[in-house]
Amino acid sequence: MNEILVTAFGRIQMLHYPFYLKEDESFEERQQNLIDHCISYIGDLREKHILEVGCGNGLNCHYIEGRYGAKRITGIDLSDENLGIARKHVENTKISFIRDNAQELVHIPDHSMDVIICVESAFHYPDKNAFFRQIKRVLKPDGVFLIVDIVRLPGDAGRSLWFWKKSKLLYHADEMEYNQYSSGNNLVFKHRENLTDRIIRGYEGHVSWINRNNLNLINYLLMKLFTILQVRFNIAQLKSHKQYMLFYGGHRDQA
Ligand SMILES: C[S@@+](CC[C@H](N)C(=O)[O-])C[C@H]1O[C@@H](n2cnc3c(N)ncnc32)[C@H](O)[C@@H]1O
Incomplete structure (x- = not known):
């Protein structure tokens, strides 16, 4: 995906869906909108140690540090390729990237994090219950967590295209399951928001996002076609059996 995005946009991009704020925004701006929207729940980050779980190529962490500041940011991911990209620009920053599994977080000490974010991972x-167990363990008593995830709608058994899902490691939960993971680990959601409409609108104008850059005509047309098909697929999913949800919470006993 990183290579495709570099080919299409001329440089590396965040690895999540775009979020609509206003007309005529670029793909990059709409991706940043999603992070801004997440941070608007959390507030001042300057004295906070932030953990991004499933940080991908690290762009979210860099964006957060540059725009909001932080005491420290730790990004963890399982993908060596993404971590390799993420680590290229950490010198003179407060960011570090570690290889770890969201369901284990073996490198993250107990009660060490003020904020945990997890975007489309x-x-x-x-x-996912193991992931919530880890949130409970590593979050400070007054810490907060924010998860953005694509969840199954009630009635979606999630078994269609199972062979494709398995190869892509797709294990979508539904909202009920989210409630169980949270309450079963003595965590609580203080807010939840359905972002589906804003995400679908985030794709408005996508046909003009790809410009020629250094691409020859054939590659340019192929890239446009790929983008259009990918966007149609993502929107179709969100219009039929998935929804795009934000969950914001903390420890139950602090609520
Ligand atoms: C769609 S990308 C999102 C990356 C980033 N959060 C963003 O918004 O740009 C999903 C990321 O989750 C990571 N991931 C998948 N399973 C994981 C796991 N069990 N533990 C940690 N990271 C994982 C993948 O390697 C990938 O980088």
Whole structure:
């Protein structure tokens, strides 16, 4: 995906869906909108130690540090390729990237994090209850967590295209399951928000996002076609049996 995005946009991009704020925004701005929207729940980050679980190529962490500041940011991910990209620009920053599994967080000490964020990564975890157990363990008593995830709608058995899902490590949960993971680990959601409409609108104008850059005509047309098909697929999913949810919470006893 990183290579495709570099080919299409000329430089590396965040690895999540775009979020609509206003007309005529670029793909990059709409991706940043999603992070801004997440941070608007959390507030001042300057004295906070932030953990991004499933940090991908690290762009979210860099964006957060640059725009909001932080005492320290730790990004963890399982993908060596993404971590390799993420680590390229950490010198003179407060950011570090570690290889770890969201369901284990073996490198993250107990009660060490003020803020945990997880953007479009949780649907890859087969054992989401283990992930919530880790949130409970590593979050400070007054800490907060924010998860953005694509969840199944009630009635979606999630078994269609199972062979494709398995190869892509897709394990979508539904909202009921989210409630169980949270309450079962003595955590609580203080807010939840359905972002589906804003995400679908985030794709408005996508046909003009790809410009020629250094691409020859054939590659340019192929890239446009790929983008259009990918966007149609993502929107179709969100219009039929998935929804795009934000969950914001903390320890139950602090609520
Ligand atoms: C769609 S990308 C999102 C990356 C980033 N959060 C963003 O918004 O740009 C999902 C990321 O989750 C990571 N991931 C998948 N399973 C994981 C796991 N069990 N533990 C840690 N990271 C995982 C993948 O390697 C990938 O980098």
